[in-house]
Structure formats: structure tokens, C-alpha cells
Amino acid sequence: EPEVTQTPSHQVTQMGQEVILRCVPISNHLYFYWYRQILGQKVEFLVSFYNNEISEKSEIFDDQFSVERPDGSNFTLKIRSTKLEDSAMYFCASIAMLAGPSTDTQYFGPGTRLTVL
Amino acid sequence: RKEVEQDPGPFNVPEGATVAFNCTYSNSASQSFFWYRQDCRKEPKLLMSVYSSGNEDGRFTAQLNRASQYISLLIRDSKLSDSATYLCVVNGGSYIPTFGRGTSLIVHP
Numbered sequence: 001e002p003e004v005t006q007t008p009s010h011q012v013t014q015m016g017q018e019v020i021l022r023c024v025p026i027s028n029h030l031y032f033y034w035y036r037q038i039l040g041q042k043v044e045f046l047v048s049f050y051n052n053e054i055s056e057k058s059e060i061f062d063d064q065f066s067v068e069r070p071d072g073s074n075f076t077l078k079i080r081s082t083k084l085e086d087s088a089m090y091f092c093a094s095i096a097m098l099a100g101p102s103t104d105t106q107y108f109g110p111g112t113r114l115t116v117l
Numbered sequence: 118r119k120e121v122e123q124d125p126g127p128f129n130v131p132e133g134a135t136v137a138f139n140c141t142y143s144n145s146a147s148q149s150f151f152w153y154r155q156d157c158r159k160e161p162k163l164l165m166s167v168y169s170s171g172n173e174d175g176r177f178t179a180q181l182n183r184a185s186q187y188i189s190l191l192i193r194d195s196k197l198s199d200s201a202t203y204l205c206v207v208n209g210g211s212y213i214p215t216f217g218r219g220t221s222l223i224v225h226p
Contacts, residue, residue: 042216043204045216091160111159113158
């Protein structure tokens, strides 16, 4: 069964450093997402991406964050200057977009655990 | 502010019990609804989609009440493997999915 993959599984970085989290969505999917989940808290939407541009973004997704689809398979989340409060699990998700983004099922990757020291 | 609220939990039930979780949402324009299961430090996995008044899949039944803006998940004959956190997810008219905080279920022998 096709699945969303994410690398690395765990990233440790120093405060102020840039990190890039990588995702490979399911190959025929068209709509991509990043979420974060701080330990013990709920999953929070960061950004959605369709047709090579940001479709929606939340208040959390400020100028420190950016997303890219540099080639036909990878989808990346960059945090320019990490803060302690960026420590969280970051999940990538994708949907096929058969019936529209609000009704299609999202498939989540296993997540990247980011630890900012 | 668009919110999704869930039962606080944790629910601690014996094997074989029937347990129900509730979820309320504030955005009346919400179009679709999902229940996800999340194991500790793992990704959410889709349990059920709820597009009309309800949906049933084996031991799991989800119901939607649009008038009351309320979704429920019923688990019958609980198994030890059902122990997890159950997330209610609601999609509004503009697609920014909102997750509830989740309800923790512990099924014990």
C-alpha cells in the first residue's frame, strides 16, 4: 500500500539554526499539508499546498516557515531560525483530490520529531 | 474562533465494554467530519469518515447531528488494541481542518 514518508524521523538542532523537514507524499496525490503537534497537545494545521503554491496557511505559519516542492516527489518544510517552542512532531499529509480537499481522506506520514535545544 | 471540542477522557474500560466519545464543533459551515486514531508518538490514522448522518464499520459507529453540531463515535466490544487517542477532525468551508484535542481510551483486561 502506498504511504507518505518523512525524513528524518528525529532532528535535533540548536536554537537559531535552520532546519528542513522532508516529505514524500503518495505519488498520485495532489494536495499536501504540514501539521505540527507539540507533545501532549492537539494536532495543529500549518499549511496546505496545491498546484505548486500555498493554498491555505494558519496563524502559526509565519515568516519563519516556508514550503517547497522542489521536484516531482519531495515536499519540504523549512524553519529558518528555530526557536525552543518549535520543538514538536511535524506531520506531512496528502490527499488524492478526487472529490475535493474538504472531503478526501488525508494520509499522514510517520512524522519528524524536532527537538530544539 | 472555530473550535472542535471533545470529551476530556481518559476513558478506562474493560475488554468487551461499549464506549462512546462525543465531539462538538462550532463552525456551522463544516462540510465533512472524520474520526482518526492516534497511538502514542505516532501519526493519526483514519478510522472513519462521516459524510451524512452516520457511518458504521464493524464495531465502530459514527453519527453526525448537524442541527446540534455534534458527532459521536461508538465502539462496541472493546479490544485491548483499541487503546489509543481518538481525534475528531472537522473540515470547514475553507479547507483548514480543525482537530480536537483527542480523547484517550484505555481498555484493560
